[in-house]
Amino acid sequence: MATQQKPKTAEQVKAEFKAKGLTVTKWAKDNGFEPTSVSQVLNGFAKGNYGKAHDIAVALGIKSREPVAA
Template sequence: MTPQEAKQKLIESGVTAAEYARRNGFKYTQVIAVLNGTNKGRYGEAHRIAVALGLKQGEAT
């Protein structure tokens, strides 16, 4: 899945990025960075966000 597809999925489910961040215990700015593709989600919280959004495979540790 691409970041654009993840954005579309959130839109279709009626969830804002801020709401998604709150529900999942993530920082809003990090969620936006991953969704915009400015953060590739290689390490730390960004990686956990990318896995949770389905952008990457792996474990969200």
């Protein structure tokens, strides 16, 4: 059985971007998302519970695609 990786925090993602010299805009365009939407997820304005914000959160590693067993 595969182990599920622990989701990252938005702060961890921002730190990774900074360490790699990667901008939110560059990451967003490379992954097919609107930069504004990615910024909203990273800054907590969009919670990423459903829709495009959820897709972004999953791509960033903030949320798991699979539901977590209770």
